[in-house]
Amino acid sequence: MTTLMLQEALSSARQVAQQLAGDEGRYAALGKALRALPPQGAVTIARGSSDHAAAYFAYLVMSRTGQLVTSLPMSLLTLYKAPMARQRVLAVSISQSGRSPDLYEPMQVFEKAGATTVALVNDISSPLAQAVDWAMPLHAGPEKSVAATKSFICGLVGGARLAAHWGAHADLLEALKTLPAALEQACQQDWSAAIEPLRTASQLMVIGRGPGLAIAQEAALKFKETCGIQAEAFSGAEVKHGPMALVNDNYPMLIFALRGPAQQSLITLAAEMRGRGARVLLAAPADVAERDLTLSTAPQEDLDPITAIQSFYLLVEAVARARGLDPDQPPHLSKVTSTR
Numbered sequence: 038m039t040t041l042m043l044q045e046a047l048s049s050a051r052q053v054a055q056q057l058a059g060d061e062g063r064y065a066a067l068g069k070a071l072r073a074l075p076p077q078g079a080v081t082i083a084r085g086s087s088d089h090a091a092a093y094f095a096y097l098v099m100s101r102t103g104q105l106v107t108s109l110p111m112s113l114l115t116l117y118k119a120p121m122a123r124q125r126v127l128a129v130s131i132s133q134s135g136r137s138p139d140l141y142e143p144m145q146v147f148e149k150a151g152a153t154t155v156a157l158v159n160d161i162s163s164p165l166a167q168a169v170d171w172a173m174p175l176h177a178g179p180e181k182s183v184a185a186t187k188s189f190i191c192g193l194v195g196g197a198r199l200a201a202h203w204g205a206h207a208d209l210l211e212a213l214k215t216l217p218a219a220l221e222q223a224c225q226q227d228w229s230a231a232i233e234p235l236r237t238a239s240q241l242m243v244i245g246r247g248p249g250l251a252i253a254q255e256a257a258l259k260f261k262e263t264c265g266i267q268a269e270a271f272s273g274a275e276v277k278h279g280p281m282a283l284v285n286d287n288y289p290m291l292i293f294a295l296r297g298p299a300q301q302s303l304i305t306l307a308a309e310m311r312g313r314g315a316r317v318l319l320a321a322p323a324d325v326a327e328r329d330l331t332l333s334t335a336p337q338e339d340l341d342p343i344t345a346i347q348s349f350y351l352l353v354e355a356v357a358r359a360r361g362l363d364p365d366q367p368p369h370l371s372k373v374t375s376t377r
Contacts, residue, residue: 049220123147154170263353
């Protein structure tokens with residue numbers, strides 16, 4: 038059986054290429070406007086997978102420009118009506134559907150207060166798209182699987198484009214041009230060795246750090262959503278502050294050791310956890326001898342999380358089927374979640 042989730046995950050490179058082929062002038066104009074009148078603060082507004090994409094965007098902005106970016110608890114505005122500074126703020130929302138009130142209502146508040154509002158949204162006719170100054174289509178195409186895959190990857194790419202244009206980062210802009218080919222390569226990686234260790238798992242830690250933490254968070258969500266595994270994401274720097282007490286013989290841990298300053302600490306952590314008896318699955322590039330799963334690298338280091346999650350999606354879909362589950366029909370979930 039070929040699931041919708043698998044079909045859509047495999048189409049990510051094509052949809053990313055479509056996104057990159059359009060709207061370049063609008064991204065450039067938005068970046069120019071942000072540089073001409075720099076925001077005094079920036080917030081992201083998103084839920085679920087989209088919030089993980091927003092965390093990746095925030096990391097790119099903070100690491101490259103030093104501009105602080107905060108993930109806004111939407112209930113502060115929708116329920117608690119909290120007063121907060123809204124002028125000279127950049128508010129960025131990411132969404133596949135753009136139809137949940139707790140996304141578009143805060144954006145309407147920021148819009149009316151004179152903030153610069155941006156939506157990276159797949160449904161360009163949605164209330165969210167109508168509520169903002171700059172509606173930037175993700176071009177992921179219709180997504181029928183409840184578990185988001187291609188729309189999440191397109192959200193990561195949209196966030197990278199926004200960060201690159203805002204900071205005029207020529208290296209990132211150039212690297213994005215060949216990202217679709219890197220995604221195709223990521224689809225060819227064989228992660229089947231991880232299926233059997235995860236087939237009977239009931240709990241799992243997913244570890245990342247730096248820009249890879251957002252990917253660990255997304256992976257943990259997908260394990261819950263499609264496989265029924267109680268998976269939790271942690272920064273590699275936080276594991277020893279309490280979560281390590283859970284680790285016993287054969288405790289499963291998936292560690293994303295992407296390129297960059299955090300990589301060596303994650304490789305060291307993997308070795309230490311193996312020494313404690315954990316069943317570690319270390320995902321790392323081909324030059325890391327200790328790896329269990331090979332990560333494709335992107336054209337630029339900051340884009341590695343995008344190729345990493347591409348390979349992961351094919352794994353988690355296979356794990357769900359190995360557990361006798363249908364990843365297209367996770368229990369109790371629907372495609373559009375409406376909350377306030």
